[in-house]
């Protein structure tokens with residue numbers, strides 16, 4: 296038994312949220328801390344310890360601006376459907392839209408954008424196991440990064456919208472053709488500390504024991 300402080304670790308796991316509105320766009324970011332978080336993130340499991348990843352940390356304002364323009368373009372195209380599907384009295388839905396609007400409007404001002412890349416190109420005919428290894432070889436590390444950032448007072452968000460322009464962003468950042476960008480993680484200090492567990496489906500509904508049809512109940 297390693298003697299973890301369960302109160303803190305459970306709180307970290309239960310309340311690390313997607314931060315969009317509370318990203319502090321003016322507070323400085325310590326790049327040494329981002330490096331520490333990346334060091335911790337790369338402790339995550341990965342395929343045969345191949346560490347087939349690269350982490351592109353974008354701080355240059357001009358590059359952030361260009362990436363944000365692609366993100367906003369993708370957001371404009373896709374958010375219309377979300378808006379149309381969300382009833383005016385659907386409070387959580389409307390809150391989500393307001394929050395995603397803020398990120399799309401302000402992405403260029405977020406001081407650090409991290410783009411995790413898998414060193415393999417996803418292809419349309421890739422067998423399911425290979426695709427699982429490609430994403431599974433990096434996404435645990437991405438979440439570790441977000442957890443480590445949180446413990447140091449940084450907020451982040453897992454986003455994928457810029458991937459509608461993945462090739463354009465690749466050429467902007469010199470990312471080789473044989474890699475796959477898996478996400479874009481905006482990072483900034485967060486303002487306020489009122490993170491709460493999110494509403495999630497009961498575990499009995501989403502987990503089963505031994506058979507798909509046997510819910511995991513007490």
Ligand SMILES: Cc1cc2nc3c(=O)[nH]c(=O)nc-3n(C[C@H](O)[C@H](O)[C@H](O)COP(=O)(O)O)c2cc1C
Nearest residue numbers: 311312313314391395398452453454455456457493
């Ligand atoms: C695969 C994936 C893609 C996502 N893409 C975006 C995105 O492009 N933009 C965004 O604002 N949020 C994005 N999110 C964040 C989700 O909207 C968010 O996790 C969800 O609303 C639950 O909120 P929570 O993380 O605070 O619990 C993405 C999350 C995942 C897991």
